[in-house]
Amino acid sequence: MHADGDESVDALWTRCRATLRERVGTGSFQSWISPLRLASIEGGVATLTVPTAFLGSYVARNFQEAILAVLDEAGAPATRLIFTPQGRAIPQAATALAEAPAPAAHPEPAAAEETMRLDPRLTFDRFVVGKSNELAYAAARRIAEGNAVGFNPLFLHGGVGLGKTHLMQAIAHEMRARNPQARVLYLSAEQFMIRFVTALRDRKMMDFKQVFRAVDVLMVDDIQFIAGKDSTQEEFFHTFNALVDQGKQIVLTADRSPVEIAALEERVTSRLQSGLVVQVNPADYELRLGVLQSKVAVARAADPSLRIAEGVLDFLAARVTSNLRVLEGALTRLCAQASLVGREITLDLARDCLGDVLRASDRKVSVEEIQRKVAEHYHIRLADLIGPKRLRSFARPRQVAMYLAKTMTSRSLPDIGRRFGGRDHTTIIHGVRKIEELMGIDSQIADDLDLLRRALES
Structure with missing residues (x-):
């Protein structure tokens, strides 16, 4: 290597590490730079050893320029990096799936490899924390640290684009960086169902069970997808129980809370609520x-x-x-x-x-759209929502729709009344006041309003 004087490779790397810690931040340094070791610099190529090929691939994508710049400043210029996990050189473009083989006593779930395609950008360092997601972030971080957490499963729910998938992948990245031998499986509920059906068809259910019940952490995205699919629900239920009994961690996400997922078996709903359920709210x-x-x-x-x-x-x-x-x-x-x-x-x-x-x-919500969403949410016909029937099963959703029309549109009370079957504006006022009264004492009404608002605004 070429460095100042006769400085050893280890001494050079110690100086470089100190500079890198300042430039990339303590969090990124501990997760990604700290495990690296500089083996040699020859012919303009710096060779670094890494515990896993995944970590090497991630560093090559995200920190290569920073490392090359620090080496140059330290008097040991290089034009490219090579990462060597446990004695094997790998290319910089190595897939995020590549990793050192686990010990034979704990085989990595072989058939699960294709489901572990993680986005290298979705890490904790790139997750911005605010009031709407701070509890979800704290819970995910606790799991990723690998310590006992006191809740299982962690169930994250909320609308699209709020960061649920980001947190799941960040857990996987962090756990693999901290413990390369950790058996972490991340997949969507749809993938779970497809693999279950394929195992049934090919008569390989034992292989399926062995893969899913041998993991340390199971993470399933969009779990609402299995609602109404009885056989898949049953297998998921047994997989869930087997992992919990072994003390293994489960992380799940959905677009709504467990009790709001229709066509989900009661025993499955009960299991999903047995841990920590966290709502990820829209960003302020x-x-x-x-x-x-x-x-x-x-x-x-x-x-x-x-x-x-x-x-x-x-x-x-x-x-x-x-x-x-x-x-x-x-x-x-x-x-x-x-x-x-x-x-x-x-x-x-x-x-x-x-x-x-x-x-x-800037799209404005219409009274008609509110009526359709409310009717759909309460599983009643639009004609019954607008019509004259005074059954409680129709009257309460009607008042919810009146309240949303009053608070989410600029329509006048008489105009709203006309769109609700020609009702007088005083009827609209009564309906709005009734919902305002119930919001403070009926948590179900409050949850319904929150869910409907998010659906209408998205």
Whole structure:
């Protein structure tokens, strides 16, 4: 190697590690840089040993430029990095699935490999925490640390684009970084069902059971997908029980809470509620702005010439409120547009480039749409919701729809009354006041309103 004087490789790497800790932050350093060891620098190639090929692949994608810059500053310039897990060299483009083989006594679930395709960007370091997701983040972090948590399963629920999948993948990344031999299986409920059906067809149920019951952590996304699929529910129930009995951790996500998932067996619903159920709420303005700032920091690291005028991020955070995925996509499109034309990102450019996104965010909810959503939520006909029948099963949903029409639209009370079968405006006032009264004493009404609002705003 070529370094200052006769400095050893270990001494050189100790100096580099200290600089890297300052530049990438303590969290990223502990998770990704600390496990690395510099083996040699020859011919402009720096060889680093890593505990797993996955970790090497992730570092190559996210920290290669930082490591090369620090080596150059330390007097040992290199043009590329090679990562060697346990004596085997692997290419920088190695798949995120590659990893060192586990001991024979604890075989990695072989058939599960294809379901573990993790996005290297979805880590805890890139998760922005706010009031709407701080409990979910804290619970996920506790599980990822590998210590006893006192709740099983962790059930995260909320609308699309709020970070549930990000947290699940962050758990997998963190656990594999801390313990490369950990058997962590992440898949969607649809994948679980497909593999179950395939095992039945091919008469390989024993193999299926062995794979899913030999893991240390099982994470299933969108568990609401198995509702109404009786055989899949039953197998999931038995898998759930087997893992809990062994003290293994389970993490699940859904678009609604367990009790709101229709066509789910009571025993399954009961099991899903037996641990910690956490709702991930829509992001508030501060969190949306924090996500944008975090994404801009990443974009500037890749393109230092990126220029964003003052007020643009505030504008986007205030206008794009549907979900974080749409918000991030809007910023990505804006950065690409600015890069292609070589312009600063200004408010005018944002308005021109994101016209369709901004128009969608400004979409006004109609009384008719509220009526359809409420009828669908309570499983009644639209005609009965609007009609004259005074049965409680129709009257209460009707009052909920009246309340939402009053609070979510700019329609006048007489106009709303006309859209509810020609009712007088005093009837609308009575319905609104009744719901306002019930909201404080009936948690089910409060939950229904929250769910309906989110569905109408998304």
